[in-house]
Amino acid sequence: MKKAQIIGVGCTKFGNILTSPELKDKTFQEIVAEAAFEAMDDAQIPPEKIDVFYVGNMLSNTTQMYSHATVLADWLGLRLKGGYHFDTACSTTNTGLGIAAQSILSGKYKNVLVVAGEITSSCPKGVNPLEREAISPTTLWKWTDFGMDHVYGYHHFYDVASAYGAFTTIAYMKRNKLSFEEMDKIMMEVNRAVRKHASMNPKAITYERGSLEQEARKEGFSSVEDYWKSPKNPFFAWPARLFSALNSADGATAIVVSGEAKKYTKKLPIDIAGFDWRTSNFPWGDEKVYPYPQDTLAFKTAYQMAGIKPSDIDYLYVHDCMQIYQLVLSEVAGYFPKGTAWKAVLDGRTMYDGDKPLNISGGRHGGGHAFDASAGMEIYEIVKQMRGEAGKKQMKKPLRVAVQHNHGYGMHTAVTVFKKGK
Amino acid sequence: MEPIAKKWYDNLAKGKIMGIKCKDCGAYTFPPLTVCRECRSRNLKEVKMSGEGELVMYSSTMLPSAKFADLGKKAYGLIKLKEGPVFFTRIDGVKYNTPDEIRKGNEILPVKVKAKIEKVKGMNIVVFEKK
Ligand SMILES: [Zn+2]
DSSP states (O other), rough: OOOOOEEEEEOOOOBTTTTTTTTTTTOHHHHHHHHHHHHHHHHOOGGGOOOOOEEEEEOOOOOOOOSHHHHHHHTTTTSSSSSEEEGGGHHHHHHHHHHHHHHTTTTTTSSEEEEEEOOEEEEETTTEEEEEEOOOHHHHHEEEEEEETTTTTTTTOOOOIIIIHHHHHHHHHTTTTOHHHHHHHHHHHHHHHHHHHTTTTTTTTTTGGHHHHHHHHHHSSHHHHHTTTTTTTTTETTTGGGGBBBBBBEEEEEEEESOOOOGTTSSSSEEEOOOOOOOOOOOOSSSOOEEEOOHHHHHHHHHHTTOOGGGGOOOEEOOSBHHHHHHHHHHHSSSSSSTTTTHHHTTTTSSSSSSSSSTTTTIIIOOOOOOOHHHHHHHHHHHHHHHHGGGGGSSSSSSSSEEEEEEEETTEEEEEEEEEEE | OOOOOHHHHHHHHHOEEEEEEEEOOOOOSSOSSSOOTTTOOOOEEEEEEOHHHEEEEEEOOOSOOOOGGGGOOOOEEEEEEEOEEEEEEEEEEESSSSOOOOOOHHTTEEEEEEEEEETTEEEEEEEEOOO
């Protein structure tokens, strides 16, 4: 049976294109090429053998680019190849895996490059690509919020922090009869795991800041608890604190998907065994807004396609723009029984060396959130883990089946099932 | 097809809060769309909304969205309308100046809220007030 397999992955440093040494002085074209070349080199595939490439990018305001594939063709060494721009916001690179799989399984293409880049920190001064100026969080979100309903929703005092972070947390507290103090402690432990994992990932945006413990000490706090409850970590929207939210980043990621893996690399190919996508207009829903019904549907349908049950999953990544979703969605995914994910976190089971590893790339806070490119960092982690190339962060348990979920603002759900290939 | 959003906002200017009711499945959609949000039907009728609902939860934010940034912090809530749909907007009559006020305010929910029309930044919109 024909298979679509991941044979190469690439990921730049996630940081700030104005200040991070790894990104500084590069154009958007160059950071995208850097990720693409790493993936092609990893796959040992020459550019001539790439049939088609799909480019993700959301913030055209900061890249000043449309029809990205056309603009990037020469920079990627893919002139005269097929390609197009696509975008499902923060789930884009995850969605790209399914698109690549369709392209290969249909028989039309043999080798596909999925690549995405995002710049969230700055935009060109005027139209000068070499001079960028920082943008404020308010401006970033003004552009980002074009991802949700702008006929009615936005104009009704829309607030993403309440709608996506606070309400989800309140709903989780209510559902599981947790007090605010208990919930706050749980979210601190989630963040502690996020920062620990990111401190082991040199490409992560918080890598240089170390673990939460190390940062607490550096900031002069005698305990993580004191640091967590300090003015350094205010309520973004009660009960969600600032450290439970994403850190926006600049960066690029790439994946090579092939129908003829053996021709190129001796490394273990990873099967794209199942995928599913679901859409809905944020911020509305039915009574069961938190969690969203579309997530349940996407997990179920992707599992069916891959022929797996939740108990087969060895590693799960769920979208964590707001870290509360680690708890909510790992339960929706069936990775934990309903109402128990928080206990697994408190018991340390979700760490890379635990029996139920969860989001060990560092996620959207630790790894950093470069919107369309971010899911690529999470795919990168899965591929490296499955191949046994994750170094000191290598999972202790065997990894045969992994599942990745992402939300694209708002709200696109993408779920992909990965299996260790042959 | 008649313009939908313009008509809805024009109606707000006249003091009327309208929604749509599906002639096939009976579900309400608010604010009006081109279809029934529940069953996808285009067989719809325009109806006046009661303006009544329950506040399910609310919070405030460090970073109000760009359009409203100069108005300062507000309370934002999730409202379950009497007719069924869920709506997100500003909530008046609840306390939100400190985390503790938001916490205590949420502990007594759900409470009844009532819609009102207000002109904000040149647009008439629907906000809700705790009774
Ligand atoms: Zn209907």
